[in-house]
Amino acid sequence: MTEKKTKIKGNMIQRRLIPSYIFLSIVAFFSVFPLYWMITAATNTTVDVARGKIWFGTYAAENFKNLVANTNLWRSMGNSFLYAIVQTLLCLFVCSLAGYGFELYHDKGKDILFAILLMAMMIPGVATMIPLFTMMSKVHLLDTVWGFVLPAISTPFMIMMFRQNSRNFPPDIMEAARIDGLSELSIFFRMYMPVMKSTYAAAAVITFMNAWNSYLWPRVVLRKNEAQTMPILIANLANGYTVDYGMLMMGVLFSTMPTIIIFFVLQKQFAEGITGAVK
Amino acid sequence: MGGTQLKKSGMSVGAKQKAAGWGFLIVASAMIVVFSFWPMVSALITSFKTGSAANMKWADPVVFNYTRMFKDKVFMTSVGNTFLYLIIQVPIMLIVAILLAQLLNNKDLKLRGFFRTCIFLPCAVSLVSYSLIFRSLFATQGLINTILMNLHLINENINWLGQTGTARFVIILALVWRWTGYNMVFYLAGLQNIEYSVYEAAKIDGANGWKTFWHVTVPLLRPVIIMTFIMSINGTLQLFDESVNLTSGGPAGTTMTMSHYIYNNAFGTGVANFGYASAMSFFVFIIVAILAVINLKVGDTRD
């Protein structure tokens, strides 16, 4: 009896949700459609891509072969992974430490400092690119992983994210740990880091995506073929008098997959981490 | 044990904690100073100079680059374009994002994870890639026109990127496509932090869906809304990739953004006018800073 009742009630709820389903399906369709098109394009010839063919073709193997033959695909993938992973790890560590410091030891001075640091994200990158290049060139860090990551390790946005999230970290834990004799740094490592892992996951997804997709700065700081990243590889393919679009879209597909996979793997923690950030 | 440590370091507990607090943020702060503020100071100095890279000299008068930008019709057009995007795109995007988050926050809804993933996916695509995709879709003989023709919604192909109105529309659409899911995730997270009992209470008080949303959800989401607003304002005012890759600023410069024009002056047309580019960058900086301060003042509910 009650079971039947809940079932009927469930059906009614579902019926009332039909407009939501329709709306969400439409939005989901529009969100995914360009990605679908990217995948089909990677399986078509350049002429078919140019003419807007909408279905899958049979040219995927050929496009892939061309891509491998004409570009440094694996090297670029490897570089992109290396740079993105190094940047993500260092950024997470440095910014979480700062966010922790700003929130859990917060006082007037630190709040003012934080407001000042926020200004760093308000200037167009073009303006700071030249002085940064000069700096990297002077200390001989061009073409190195350090030249790529150093300017992007400490970002106001990531500090802000960890600062907001740290509001969820109960100060009682810190007090208890202090009584147990843990040093301030050990509290961070042994208490804070494990508790905040979903924040780390969210920050990792965002930082990895930013590092993986960054274009203007690597174009300036990485000047050798051997140091090239995926976005640069794609830009090199996309510019020229004659462009092979099938091959290009195969490249785009390769450069997009890793970020999508990372997002899928860390999806749940990502959502939780963001939840903490906005509390 | 804590006592012995205390004796060794010779500091009081409070002082030690204070030192540790500063110690935690010193690395990050130092890096921002070195890799952001120092270049900014350097750019500020450059903004008072003219000439090309290797042989720059002080401008005469010193504020030459700053007064010049207000007489530059192309720059003023780009300011107008950027604000147009800001005024239209940011509200649409944030409203749609809140709406989606609200729908997805319903516990009775099935396939929530699926919908959430689909809607978030666009921001995993790199800017270079998504501009390429959109440009192909909205080409004169591209897929969008083909579909509209087959549905008999239009009689002849629309030159989407060749007319001011439609080109701006495509840019706004592309921005909404890429960033709505991103903002939605923040709202969704914010909504999940709101206790269910709050809604129950509202229901008992006889509030309908819309009233609940407006009087309960929105006020509770205020910090998140402020945060996404600042991020979106900052992102939109520094908009670059879409203008460069989707429309090249055309037709006739009517979709060009401030950052795009700044880039053109520094690198784009071989002119290498770094002084002028830096001066315009500080114009952007000042506008973003003013808007952000207004937002933060409205939004900081903690103190």
Add this chain to the structure above:
Amino acid sequence: MKKKVVSVLLVAAMGAFTLAGCGGTAAAGGAADAGATAATEAAAPAADANAGGEEEAAPTADVASEGEHELSVYAWDANFNIPALEAAAEAYKAVDPDFTLNIVTQSGSSDVEQAVTLAASAGDYSTLPDIVLFQDHYIQKFVADYPDAWQDLEGANINWDDFGAEKLSYSTIGGKHYGAPVDNGTAVFAYRTDILEECGYTIDDVTGITWERWLEIAKDVKDKTGMALLSMDHSGDDLPYMFMQAEGKSQWKDNTTPDLVGNETFKKIIEVIVQGAQDGTIILANSWSDYTDQTIVGDQVAGVMNGNWIIPTIEQVDANSGKWALTTLPTLDGGKEGYAANGGSSLYITANCTKPDLAKDFLAYTFGGGEGSMETYDNALKNGGVITTCISAGKSGVYQEGVDYFGGQAIYADIVANGANVPVVQQSDFHYNMRTLVGNAITNIINGANIDDEIASAQEQLEFEIAGSQN
């Protein structure tokens, strides 16, 4: 599972940081190792990358780490310039079997310009490669602005009379030769002969005619077949420049004085373009990809006019093989053929080159008309469609062969011959500023703005931009 991923990330983060904390050279190695475990593929580049950072005397590994017989070069376009450079490197092996050319691919000419600009602003040219491929329209300004960045080609064994005068006019600065010409930008006007025939015309009917007549024919073709007779990437519209050059005229009085207002030839040419656009006979595409893929590959046009490097794009459509033919441009007054050039680049030796003798010898032997030039240019043509401006290399057998795609026409020989007729016109460092503003003016005129007002406002903005960068 997911928990594991996160904890691995965290452990790795701490590991990387601890190692980085050791300072000095160990830091670089440490983090590279940490990264390498996550991405095996990356281990090699990481080690390389660090080498640049650690060696005291090595600013970048580009030049410093290279051997006696190695040169590095920045170039762009994997389907065009890069095969030409590869052909040259191969040819030079006859002289120096150990020779290697390290070609660093850039996404476009602007990347090379940016590299020079950045090096100049850092006051350190050691970040540059030995040789750069550089766009013809910009080199004058870059040599004038950064004289220390370049080494001239005086003393190289190159017979300069063997090259087209128009091409050399770009790379000769202050009476000195700086660049070794690579490609030939001579404009071609290609027509679909089958479409012309369908409408009752032959290729001769569109050769040596006036623009007025061309517009009539184009209208006719449009009415009968629905196809346009010309298209152009309007985001970088080269039509005004090429049309003017075919008249032997310029949009410039001198390097910094635009000549738009009161320039009757210019006004007439703009009117031709606007008329064509309004008739639908000239398609002004929104972007490069729109131009090539939609209008040319997408079969929207029965005519293509641009630098001859556009030929490989035309040839992408197998179905149209044998249906195209090449000729020259119409002119305002007719009765003669119009010759123009567009695009093109040359190779320049930078100040950072420590082996100028090797570089000069390489350039002279290959692109400069030396013994290896025949081999270089033949392979450059076969692999990249790069056509030479070197008159003697153009006499090679490969150039005389008929091309099936163009109905057996010996197009390469024709192009080299036409190249010698391209008039030298006044150039300017602000070529691209002009191009953008004139393009904008055309857009506005098509949309109903007054032609004289638009020309005046383009000139005004141009003068404003020139004044600003000269203050």
